Each structure stands twice: as structure tokens, then as C-alpha cells.
Amino acid sequence: MSLVVENLRITGPEGLLVHGVSFTLLPGEPLVLLGETGSGKSLLAQAVMGNLPPGLHAGGRVVLDGQDILPLPPRDRRALWGRRIAMLPQEPWAALDPTMRAAAQVEEVDRLVHRRSAHDARQHTAARLARLGLDGAGRRYPFQLSGGMNQRVALAATEAAGAGLLIADEPTKGLDAELRDTAGALLRAEAEAGRLLLVITHDVALARLLGGQAMVMLSGQVVEAGHLPVLLDAPRHGYTRRLVAAEPARWQAWPHRQPGRTVVKGRNLRKSLGGRELLGGLDLEVAEGEVVAVSGRSGCGKTTLGNLLLGLARTDWGSVKRGTWVAPLGMQKLYQDPLAAFAPHQALGQGLADLRQRHGLAADAVRHLLPRLRLNQALLVRRPSEVSGGELQRFGLLRALLLNPAMLFADEATSRLDPLTQQDVMMLLGECVQERNMALLVVTHEAALAEKVASRVISLRTAAA
Template identity: 50%
Template sequence: MTSMTLTTTLLQASDLAISGDGVTIAPISFTLEAGQRLTLLGETGSGKSLIAQAIMGTLPAGLSAQGALEIAGKRFAAAEPATRHSLWGRTLALLPQEPWHALDPTMRAQAQVAETHRFVAGKTAPAANEAASAELSRLGLAQALNKLPGELSGGMAQRVAFAAASAAGAPIVIADEPTKGLDAPRRDEVVELLAHTPNRGGALLTITHDIEVARRLGGEVIILRQGQVVERGPANVLLNHPETAYAQRLLGAEPSRWPDPPSFTGSAQAPVISADALRIERGGRELFRDLSVSVRPGEIVGVVGPSGCGKSTLGDILLGVTRPNAGRVDISREMPRLGRQKLYQDPPAAFSPHWSLTQLLEDLQRRHRFEQRAIAPLMQRLGLNEPLLSRRPGEISGGELQRFAILRVLLLKPRFLFADEPTSRLDPVTQQQTLSLLVELAREQACAVMLVSHDPALVEKVCDQTLTLAG
């Protein structure tokens, strides 16, 4: 007698389309059976995150969805988002692109994860606390159980959000850029955790611009561009032998394939900023000691190291926000009052959520008196469309908001820029274009740049020298 394994459709989208407010996502259809994985891959702003929001029923105001959805055996009209809210946590779990939007800033890490275990999964308080502690420890956060989100690095906050969203064991997991801001070992750990969902009979829909994540997850891949499906197929076939010119260009833009950077010619100039013998402690732990570094006009210095090793803290010291326990920082006498600027790893932390981008830029212009005419050409160079200006920060993709952050800081013409993972939300094509522009403008404006990245290949192809923090 032979046995048969019956497949179960967990998620099916039929002619799912999105429109409104200058957005058009062409109808897309796909099916996820129990045990299957699907990855949406494409440039920033191609519609990947909007598809996830349409499934969850959380599209921004002004956008609407059409088509039909089948979720765990129940049919829903995509145009009726409220009908799916009861599925959150129990049937549908969303791992959001921005951990700051998912975490309570007043609640400590263990408590946030335990809350899901207790009130969604139905565990007792002691069992919920124990499960939360074990989950966070598996994610390398054993030392962060009692920390608030504001005390965590971007990568650490993202892992807490991952643990909280997946705690109730929902069979369908939608992961929106789940590995941005993570170094390679942590990225691989999150990919392994994501893989447990289909392995235990669930289904996984992943949105990412990280080609290596798509490779490791396997399953099926759909490549999107400007709201259109460009190519789809098994990951092991499509990612190794793409057929369309666009897919070939996207996959060819991985940092390891970039050309070598032009040589830096300003090594004889006096540093814009320098530090000597820095030592810093945080939470009773020494992050680094005897650290010395200098950056000259137009020079790009890469900063690499594992999550939590002190990269962002180094930036705070150089920017004058944090005082080191030992050592000194010297700044050029020609440094203007606003000459030191920062590009944040998580742009939502740097934008007011209540105002449109037009209003935020107008406020910046009134305060700092830069030329209004400088905005449009810089937007064009950054690949930002004018219709986006009418939206609030939370109504555009993470990659688009990241580029607006770059736009805003470059309008101030800084002399020293600490760029903390400035392209972590960008696809390979947009990342290469944006970093090329950042380097070009740094050379033009004699701006010293420290560039934090978890990607050694990116640092090698962009930076003039590299500073490695051991952690």
C-alpha cells in the first residue's frame, strides 16, 4: 500500500493588482502550498512591499487593491482589507521592513516577545518568558533581554521584531526585507529561522533585494520591475541563468562584481576629522579601545564589524553626540556649525511621520537657506520621482525613504558625513548607483565620509581605506 502526501494551499493570489496615487502594480498571481517558499526580488520601489501590504490589508491611504486572495482555505476580496485583520499573528505573520514601526519603544526586548507568546499563542506568563528568552538567545541577543528598542542597534532591533512576529507560530510568514542591516553570519541565522516555517508545513513569502538571501531560501523567485513581473522560475535556475536583460543586470550588480574604485589622490591634505586612542564602554561592556582613525577631504573610510561591535557608537563620538571614556577627537578649524552630519541606518528614526516629504524639505530649506533649485536635479540623480513628495515617510518604501535621507543630508553640503548602512534597503542596481553618486559628490564637495557596512565586498569596491571593529 502506498501513501500519498496531499498538498494544502495556504496562500493564493489571483490577479492581485494595486493602484492609486501614482502607483500601478500590474495583476500578479501566485500560489504557495504548505512547505513552499516564494521570494519577490527587484529594485527599490518595484512594488514588492506593496504586494505584502495588500495581502495583509495594510496598504497606505490612497492605494487600493483588486483581485482575490485565498488564505488558509478562506477566500477574501483584496479590496476589503479589514476582513483579514483577524488573521494577524495567528494565520498571517508579517516581519516588517522597519523594526521601529513594530516595536513598542517603552517595552524591553524579552517582554515584547513574551507578549506574543502569552496573548496570541496562549502560553502562561512563565512559559512565555522562558520561550522569549530562548528565542532571543538563539538570535544572539542573550545580552539584550532587558534593553529597550532605542538601546539596540538596527540589526538587533530587527531580530527582536522577528522573534515577536513569529512567536505565535502562524503558518504563513511574510518577511519584508528580513535581513537588512545584518552581517553575514546573522543574516544566515535569520534565513535558517525563516526556513523553519516551510519545513514545518507552513509557507514563506519573502521580499528582499539581497540576492544571496534568495539563493539560500531557494523555492520560486519572481523578479519585479516598476510593478511588472519580469521573470519567474525556480531559484536555482533563475538566479544562475537569468533569461531577461533586466534580470541579468540586476544579478550582475552584486557588489563583488563592481569595478574597483578610482584611487584617492588627497592623502597629503590635512584631515577633516581625526580620533586618537578612543575607548568606549556601553552597558558595562567595552566596545573598543586604543582606536585611532582620520578622514581627509573627499576620502571614503569603510567601517566594518559584527552587529553590536560599536560602529554606530563610533559615529556618535565623531559627531560629538557621545563622549568617549578615553581618547580625543580633533576637528578641522574650518568645520561649519552644521558641517558634521549623519545618515541613519533606520531612516524612520530621522523623519517626522506626520508631515509630507514636501513639507519636510521646505522646512529644511527655510531653516538652512540652501538653494531650492538644488532639490530637483539631486532627486533625479537619486532616482526619486516627484509624485513621492506628496506622501508621508511611512507611505513610501524603505529604499525610497533611504534615498530621501541621502537627498536631505547632501543638500546641507556637509564636510564630514557618517553614513551608517546608507544603502541597506536598496537593491543591488540602486545601491551601486547611489553609492557611486555619494562618492562622486564627496569628491566634488571635499566631504570626508565614514561608511558603515556589513558587506566587505561593498567596502572593498567603494572605500579608500577600511577600519575593522572586532566586537
């Protein structure tokens, strides 16, 4: 089996988006596409898959096993999905049915694609979920699982398809280091078993683990290509060097200031979910000007803890008290998935205008914050899906800052961003702490990030599933 891509170009209303990319993919050697958000990596994969967004068009050749599949009509391209080509999409919610339990979604792949019996499908599914650290999660619905757990369920379903060509778009975002390594080993095993593997990622550690070939993309062009890990150990292009240098382990540690008044205090916090104890009597206090990080494996209760402190969830036992001086809207949240935090069909500017009007904010409040957050005013007319992930996360920060919060809960706020954009957003958060004396509660699965930014790190130890 082979995939040969020749001079693949993608055009849209704004012109050429991907510039003449060529590569050959053979069994046993993964191809990793590296680059920042908006560099064209996902568009390239969508063109190969045959599911480009409306208004975009691909030219060139995409030859799968000797057949150019690019000119095929949509119906014939879709007939390849799940049988010859399988894709793990970037957002797990796009791959999962919210009305089905996790195990059932993996089982149906075995039953419908491979015609296995219900008993065999259950056995195969149980083994896949166990291998990804999801024992016990199969009975739950997607809304009962963390973002990282949903990512692993989607990975299990994609792997179950057994297609000859496997495309994985950001397969490890939202996963801690241990689970990233597990998922990476599973993907590498797929290549070693003879499948074609194309992986899109901004995770440099995953790229090192997978090995094989790599292409670095910037603004729709391949700026560097070569073998892994040589390409990362001795990058030639300036952009590749910046990408490697932006890993959190290489950051300068943030300065820490003397904590001020207590913003929120939790005592003897206990919480169970799905019959599993997440928090077993935790004490936590966060003060003005303080950065506190909560780290731990995917699904260990990090987000739950933050939601308890913000009043977005109730404790089973214990108490949460805010400082008496904290305003009703003085606790704000920056979400893990920025796209899910905005109304999809509303222009960003209109949403901010509605917020300003609802809370009686100054008419020029948005205009003053835009340059501070390095956002172009022209983006206000766009909808959330029409800006990059990094831009949208900065709009989320802008929206929170308009309410002048005493504490901001950043819930894995950079786990879906490339290293350069992640570094940019975290620097903005650090500047907000310094300038506004704001408390910052950072939830992260990245130990290096937690150590670099926080004055205190709280590690949760609950098992991932």
C-alpha cells in the same frame, strides 16, 4: 495548508499598481519575491495580509485553505493575524513597542497567542533570542539596540506566533552576512516544518539560501519566475540580470585620491553601552578626499563610533578633535533609515526651504542639486512616505550637501535599499568625494561593499549582542 493567489490586482488613485499576479504557495517550499524598491512586492504582501494602505484596493482572489479571504470585512481579516497569518514588517520600529523591553515583546506572543505560562514563555524567548545572537539583549529597550538587533527581535516575535502562513518583508536588511545566514536558516526551517513562507527581499544572497520558488517584480508586474537558484544563475530577463550584477562583490573598485587635511581625529576612544564594551581604545583619523569604511557584525558599535566622531555621543574615555578649519556644520550624517530622518507630515520641499532659510543658503541651491542627484522637482510637494526609499535617501544626501560638509558619515545608508538603488546611491557618494574633496566615513555590514569603496577598512570585532 495552502495559499492560492489568482489574478491579484491592486489599484490606487494613480491607477493600477500591481498587475494580475498569480501563484500557489505550499508547505515546505518558500516563495521569494525579488525586485527593486517600489516594484510592488510589499503591496502584494499587504493585500494578502489585508492591511493595504488607505486609498488602495485589491481585486482577484486570495484563497487560504479553501477560503477566499479577500472579501472578508476588516474585522474578520484582523482575526487571522498572529494566529493563521503572521507578518514581519519591513521596518522593525513598526513591529516593536518602544516602551517594552525586547524579551517582554517576544514573551507576550507566547502568553497571549499560545497561552503559555510566564515561566515557559521566558524559556522559549531565551532560546529564540540566543539562536539569533541576542544573548543579553532581552533586557534592553528598542532604542538601546541597533537597527539590526531590533530586526532580529521582531523576527523572534513573528516566529513565536507560529502562524501557518508567515510573511517576511525584507527580514535581513541591516544584518551582517553571518546573521543574515542565521535568519535565513531560521526562515527555511519554518518552511521545512510545514508552514507557508512568503519572503520579500532585495537580498540576492538570502534568496539563494532560502531556495524554493522565486518571482521577480518590476513596476508592479512579474517579469520572471522560476526555481532558485536556477533563476539567479541563468536569468532570462534583462532586469533580473541587472539585479544580480548589482551585488557589491561585482562592482568596480573606487579610485582613491591622496588624502588632504585632517577632518577629524579620535584617540584612545572607549565606549560602553548597556554594560558591554563597544570600543576599547580605538584610534582613528579621517582626512579630506578619503573614504574610510567601518565594518563588523550588527550591534558591534559601528554607528556609535561615527556618532562619537560627529559629537552626537560622548566618549567614556579618549578624545575627538576636529580640524580647526572645519565649520560648525561641517560634519553631516546620512541615516540608515531615511524615513525616520524626515518630518513625516511635512512636504520635502518645505523642509528643504526651512533649512535654506535657517542657514542663509542661496535661493537656487536646491534647484541646482536636484538634477545632480537625479531627483525630479515634482517630488518636492510630496511627503517622505510618498516617495521611494532610494529617492528619500537621495533627498537626505541633498540636505547634507546643502551645508557643504567637510565629512559625511553614511551610517548603513544603503542597507535598506535594493541592489540597483544601493549601487546608484553609492555612486553618487563617490562622485561627491571626487568633486568636493569631501571625506566619507561609510558604516556597513557588507564586507564586499567596504572593500570596493574604501581606501581603508576598520573592522570592529565586538560580539553582535
